[in-house]
Amino acid sequence: MRWTLKQQPDSSKIEALQNALQVDPVVATLLLERGIETFDEAKKFFRPSLNDLHNPFLMKDMDKAVARIEQAIANHENILVYGDYDVDGTTSVALIASYLKTKYPLVYTYIPNRYDEGYGISLKGINFALENDFTLIIALDCGIKAVEKVAYAKEQGIDFIICDHHRPGSEVPNAIAVLDPKQDDCNYPYEELCGCGVGFKLIQALASKDGQTVEDLVAYLDLVATAIGADIVPINGENRVLAYFGLQVINSNPRPGIKAILEQVHKTELTITDVVFIVAPRINAAGRMKHGNYAVTLLVETDYEKALLHAKEIDDYNSDRREEDKRITEEALNQIIENKEEHNLTTVVYQEDWHKGVIGIVASRLTETYYRPTLVFTKSGNKLAASARSVRDFDIYNVLEACSEHIEQFGGHKYAAGLTLKEENYQAFKQAFEDEVSKTIDRSLLVPEIKIDAQIDLKDITPKFYRILKQFAPFGPQNMTPVFMTDHLQDTGYGKCVGEDKTHLRITVKQPQSNSLVAIGFGMGDKYDIISDKKPFKAVYSIDENEWQGNVSLQLKLRDIKDINEIDG
Incomplete structure (x- = not known):
């Protein structure tokens, strides 16, 4: 994972918004990162109104x-x-x-x-x-x-x-x-x-x-x-x-x-x-x-x-979809390994009997695994049909345009698209797609990136702070859940791998002069050694609530952890 701290707003703007809204500097920073610079803009953001819809x-x-x-x-x-x-x-x-x-x-x-x-x-x-x-x-x-x-x-x-x-x-x-x-x-x-x-x-x-x-x-x-x-x-x-x-x-x-x-x-x-x-x-x-x-x-x-x-x-159809999704993903991953294509800059796989309704989900799964522009093809009538998925900040639609001589039809967005082509054009297209991506992609985009909104200490995480964070919702592109980084963390000694197969990490973190907080890292059990024996480490996380036996408490939802001396990026 690349950790990238977002470019922080000008300190004078932070101070001005902080004073106008009577909020702490972290909240002012989060708002400025979202293009909100004035009291009125903040009011529109925190209090959406149907009157704000355009004619x-x-x-x-x-x-x-x-x-x-x-x-x-x-x-x-x-x-x-x-x-x-x-x-x-x-x-x-x-x-x-x-x-x-x-x-x-x-x-x-x-x-x-x-x-x-x-x-x-x-x-x-x-x-x-x-x-x-x-x-x-x-x-x-x-x-x-x-x-x-x-x-x-x-x-x-x-x-x-x-x-x-x-x-x-x-x-x-x-x-x-x-x-x-x-x-x-x-x-x-x-x-x-x-x-x-x-x-x-x-x-x-x-x-x-x-x-x-x-x-x-x-x-x-x-x-x-x-x-x-x-x-x-x-x-x-x-x-x-x-x-x-x-x-x-x-x-x-x-x-x-x-x-x-x-x-x-x-x-x-x-x-x-x-x-x-x-x-x-x-x-x-x-x-x-x-x-x-x-x-x-x-x-x-x-x-x-x-x-x-x-x-x-429809729920029954969804259960069938899950089974197909799992099977095809496994077959596609095996195909990549058998064809010795793990080191390509793209993933392009094809099997004629793959379910057309599931190939988009499979493309997303493969992108999660190898993190590179991905196409999953299946047979559709007398042509091949594919779903395309991209990595953050790379426009797959433009690549398809550049390869359009091999394509019958395509359409979509920057990060997701669909296309059809003649079977005899598959190999030529596959090579052209790899060549075009190789030519145009910044290699750093092939490493998953976590964008960090702000660096904070545990003492900054208070119930009041979280109440304001909740008002940033609903979250999504251009307004993602705020992500924070904290340095010089220690587990209190009770950290452990949890879950049926011990793939998740549950730790209780502390900093000097701060209360401790529970942190959960899904799929991060393999990083246990980083936090064991009270070794200092740093973490990237979002903040949410945990409800247990009627009690609600704040917890950290870990995105990644690193040794204190590991260089970010």
Whole structure:
């Protein structure tokens, strides 16, 4: 692990913010690192308000989208709400469909089959619309690159409204409206919305035409918060407001489908991290193992008893997904070793029978193991399909662009993408991918990095300090859980390896003139020697609460530990 202390803000700025807010210098430092420099900015950060959401009509084509939907309702047209099969897509479809059905009955949903249609807008989906007399398709979390498909639909008399958040290509589809804040000519003030966030802006605009305000739409924010967490978008600006209020809905009055998921895991107060690791995988499992329709059915269900049955079905898919994930990860790791590719700068593996719905998760697992740009391929029809994952600060999308002569189709983000290619191009692509990464990556990025917000002493960790830290939530990209470093630590002598297989480390740490604190390091049992015999060491950690037999106490959640003399970086 590389330990990197973030560049500390100017001391005069720390002092000014400290005095304005009456907080300690560490809190002022954390705020400045997040771009918060004034009392008013801090107030907006700590007290998110629905009034801070932008006017949806600032988004390019929003007026056209609203007018076309109003026209469809006035003319009694059939409306098809079409979305991707992942969490962002299925929550988006559930959001738009359930909202429109409060106004108008002729609203139907369509999720493409991951296996015979693939990602995004498909010809099969358009032909389904044609055969069933749909004249308007609202595409969510996809469509920004579907130039030919949208043109084909137009020839058949079907209009498209595209709500997407992925990067546009050189040409934008000729749709009635294209809502995507990442378009160069879109002046919307916030670019980082997820697909469900763009969908929410559309219902916000539609509702305003009916004299409603954003307060009337709060019940939909459980879906938006789930998508924000699952899609790993920045949790700053507008996303922070949407996630903050969405979590309140999840924790107080979630829709029956989400409530049914939570019933299975017996969890009450959820954080955004819980949404990512508990709610999102179950919603995703439907599209991975069976069909994304199952997720939409669960999320739009209004009867709680029926929702419980749908949730049980989806939980079974999630169990199947876990088994496949474990098996394929083991096979992929063996393939890397057999091919003697442990020392490559990239991981590219392929097996034709790997489950297409799981290769994205496997790519993430392999990235965790070898920490390098990773692609996992499987056979999909007469082509190969892959999921791509990257390491922090390295843009895998740009690498795919550079290798595009070998690729049939690709799309995605800086850190995650998908692609298809012809089987005969696999070896040439694999070599081109390795060459391009070798040419462009800074080698230091191939060592996992822990970014440290501040160096503190144990005496700084007080209940009041932790109460303020909790108000930094919800956490996520651009507002990660604060990470601290403390030097000259000692175990009190009771440190031990814990867990069934003794893979975790539990220690009680102290510094001179400080109270002791319990620290837990998951998967860090092999570092026991660093802390044994009361040897001095240093640690990087976040702070959380431990509840045991009704007692709540602060504890350190270790990220890494090092010998006191080991050089950081």
